[in-house]
Amino acid sequence: MKGLKGKVAIITGSATSIGASVATAFIDIGAKVVIADIAEEAGARLAGQLGENAVFIRTDVRNDDDLKAAVNLAISEWGQIDFIVNTACTYLDNAMDSTREEFLEALNVNAAGGFMLVQFARPHLKATKGAVVNFGSISAKVAQPGRCLYPMTKGAIHQLTRNEALLLAEDGIRVNTVSPGWTWCAIMDEVSGGDRKKTDNVAAPFHMKGRVGDPQEIAEAVLFLCSDHASFITGTDLPVDGGYTALGPEQQTDALGNLAN
Numbered sequence: 678m679k680g681l682k683g684k685v686a687i688i689t690g691s692a693t694s695i696g697a698s699v700a701t702a703f704i705d706i707g708a709k710v711v712i713a714d715i716a717e718e719a720g721a722r723l724a725g726q727l728g729e730n731a732v733f734i735r736t737d738v739r740n741d742d743d744l745k746a747a748v749n750l751a752i753s754e755w756g757q758i759d760f761i762v763n764t765a766c767t768y769l770d771n772a773m774d775s776t777r778e779e780f781l782e783a784l785n786v787n788a789a790g791g792f793m794l795v796q797f798a799r800p801h802l803k804a805t806k807g808a809v810v811n812f813g814s815i816s817a818k819v820a821q822p823g824r825c826l827y828p829m830t831k832g833a834i835h836q837l838t839r840n841e842a843l844l845l846a847e848d849g850i851r852v853n854t855v856s857p858g859w860t861w862c863a864i865m866d867e868v869s870g871g872d873r874k875k876t877d878n879v880a881a882p883f884h885m886k887g888r889v890g891d892p893q894e895i896a897e898a899v900l901f902l903c904s905d906h907a908s909f910i911t912g913t914d915l916p917v918d919g920g921y922t923a924l925g926p927e928q929q930t931d932a933l934g935n936l937a938n
């Protein structure tokens with residue numbers, strides 16, 4: 678992909694799962710990454726595995742000083758920032774029993790953290806005519822049982838992307854959202870007891886591809902949105918969801934066929 682080699686990306690939430698795949702994909706294509714995550718052990722381990730073009734900095738996206746430190750680290754190490762990828766998230770959600778503190782915590786981690794990071798990195802992104810990728814979700818646009826806070830924050834991110842795209846266009850900075858479908862990640866590993874086949878089977882009826890996504894498939898879309906190939910794409914959402922969003926309530930069942938039987 679054009680326009681990525683030698684570039685510098687700060688990726689929040691990149692110590693594990695999808696974020697780690699994004700960091701790995703950037704390294705594989707010849708870019709440099711700042712792994713900005715609250716998970717110290719996993720973050721330091723991944724940076725060690727990825728080599729000299731990766732650095733880890735313990736970053737809590739709820740803390741402005743931490744975010745400024747991540748920006749400063751990118752500049753002191755490599756002198757530029759080309760991309761911000763806001764992957765960090767909390768799945769904290771007690772549906773209708775969520776407290777005000779939980780509501781604000783979910784918004785803080787999932788939406789405010791990425792917003793503040795972009796604000797702090799803005800002069801550097803302006804200098805490189807860089808790009809931002811925010812992480813939305815299929816959960817942003819539908820009601821899901823047992824959930825309220827997480828989908829609400831993801832909905833906020835889609836609108837944040839549109840506003841940031843407009844406000845940063847004058848600086849030559851593009852802003853887009855990636856919306857994964859169900860993707861194999863730490864929480865699925867934990868809930869399914871590491872059973873990928875079972876996870877695919879549960880996901881099959883509502884993903885046209887009949888399975889969950891791999892983190893690498895999400896990372897490819899992030900690279901595309903940061904690359905020169907996406908130079909006229911801003912303010913929009915790229916679903917990487919195996920057909921989840923395109924499926925109607927009938928899912929993959931032949932409802933008309935059932936009527937005829």
Ligand SMILES: NC(=O)c1ccc[n+]([C@@H]2O[C@H](COP(=O)([O-])OP(=O)(O)OC[C@H]3O[C@@H](n4cnc5c(N)ncnc54)[C@H](O)[C@@H]3O)[C@@H](O)[C@H]2O)c1
Pocket residue numbers: 689690691692693694695696713714715716736737738739763764765766767786812813814815816856857858859860861862863864
């Ligand atoms: N996995 C899926 O099925 C799926 C589907 C749709 C969207 N997404 C989105 O993709 C992104 C990655 O999801 P995932 O499943 O890999 O998540 P994950 O929970 O496996 O990883 C999230 C990362 O964020 C970090 N993090 C949490 N709180 C933080 C904080 N305060 N400061 C800094 N880092 C913090 C964690 O340490 C972790 O490394 C998220 O934005 C999520 O909403 C995931």
